[in-house]
Amino acid sequence: MQNTIKDSIKKALRYSNAEYCEIRIEETTETCVRIRGNDIESASENVFLGGNVRALSRGGWGFVSFNRLDNLNGKVEEASAQAKILGARIKKHVSLYPSDQVEDYVRGNFKKQAFAVPLKNKVRLLENYNRLILGSPKITSSSIYYMDKHTYLHFANSEGTYIYQEKMDLGGSLTAIASHNSLTVQESARFGSNQDFNVALGLEDEVIKAAEIAGQMLHAPVVEGGQYTVILDPDMAGLFVHEAFGHLSEADNLDEDERMKELLKIGTRYGSDQLDIYDSGIEGPNRGESKYDDEGVLMQKTYLIKGGIVSGHLHSRESAAKMGESATGNARALNYRFPPIVRMRTTCIAPGKYTFNEMLKGITKGVYVKGGYGGQTNGEMFTFAPSRAYMIRNSEIAEMVRDVNLTGNVFETLKNIDMIGSDFTFRNGPGGCGKAGQSPLPVAQGSPHIRIQKIVIGGKEK
Secondary structure: OHHHHHHHHHHHHOOOOOOEEEEEEEEEEEEEEEEEOOEEEEEEEEEEEEEEEEEEEOOEEEEEEEOOOOOHHHHHHHHHHHHHHHHHHHOOOOOOOOOOOOEEEEOOOOOOOHHHOOHHHHHHHHHHHHHHHHOOOOEEEEEEEEEEEEEEEEEEEOOOOEEEEEEEEEEEEEEEEEEEOOEEEEEEEEEEEOOOHHHHOOOHHHHHHHHHHHHHHOOOOEOEOEEEEEEEOHHHHHHHHHHHHHHHHEHHHHOOOHHHHHHOOOOOEOOOOOOOEEEEOOOOOOOOOOOEOOOOOEOOEEEEEEOOEEOOOEOOHHHHHHHOOOOOOOEEOOOOOOOOEEOOOEEEEOOOOEOHHHHHOOOOEEEEEEOOOEEEEEOOEEEEEOOEEEEEEOOEEEEEEEOOEEEEEHHHHHHOEEEEEOOOEEEOOOOOEEEOOEEEEOOEEEEOOEEEEEEEEEOEOO
8 A cells, every 4th residue: 555655646746836745645543542530531543544735836835635545636736726826926935945855664663562552451551540549548530541643654745755654652641630629739640652652551659659749739838929949850841941942943933023033043142051952853762753854854953052052943944944044854744634834843951960959959948840730931931830849948848839830031041040950851741732723743852950040930929
């Protein structure tokens, strides 16, 4: 079937009269399980087959997606016609950064294949975790989520490139929920990988610990609002760099925002010499890893900040050509229903030299935050909520506190990072990144502990 699809794609591309045309076809087998409390809400296996054609003419993009592979020639003609109609109105020059002609077959490099594990075995595993959660004192409910995908992807363009890739993706969250009166809190054990089902196994101790922490949070006092020295654990630091800085570095938005373009101008300093931030598609096993992006460009490691100075941006072929920079392999699509846009892969703060104990030294009153539920960003402003937090008193971890919200300006916050730990680790969970209606796109983060001065934390006022 692989050679048949390849021949059909290459033949269909000849029907395009646009400046550029590409075809993407994918077949995905997906498993999804959801458990809430004592109920299995869903346990399903589905197969999705479809594709799209994207064409460019005089600055206008045509895009057609489909679920049937017949009349592929007609789909190419339709996308090309759309591009010409839009191009006639736009009348602007759009060039694409040059990309090498490639023919490659990328087979999956999997350890334990998730798609080879029967659904009943996956459900049994998750039910065992669920029993551990519900058997813990003070736990009132649970929320279990698991998914895996196995994808065969074909990509070809009018420049002569043809790439076949086999991919796997999996993730899950095992959440303990505790409630008392009007207060509800939760804590999770999470996992994810692009090559190994084993990350879902042996999580009993993590699940029990999450349930214990959820119970403890019911009795934690509300943090006193104010400005603190804060230590972020690798999970929260990774979320921070992804949401607060990574999105700003995506050049399809950056190109249209003159103020942000100036703020992120190459050579601008936003941190000490120890601060390195990068986005990579080549480091795994992470959910953001792949050999090629969805424009057929080799993925690579791109430094966004090097030695505290802005050194790069994330690009598609179009945004790279517009800004006079190089394509970075960051054009990604959620699936065949969407065109590729500039997206992160695995976004990281590189390791420094400090130990955790060295970070604690000198903090009379601070906050240590672990994990992250998520956050909101508005330009350079951010608000984040960790999954749990602890006071730091006289250089030691003290009592747990709750209702901790971190707010600030990302550029000022980067300047206020005064210590970066040596304990770098990657974080893979079940969620993903959202942008332009494409969510959840598989991504990962990486970071060591980091220490930041002058972070504003919302909570209970004095």
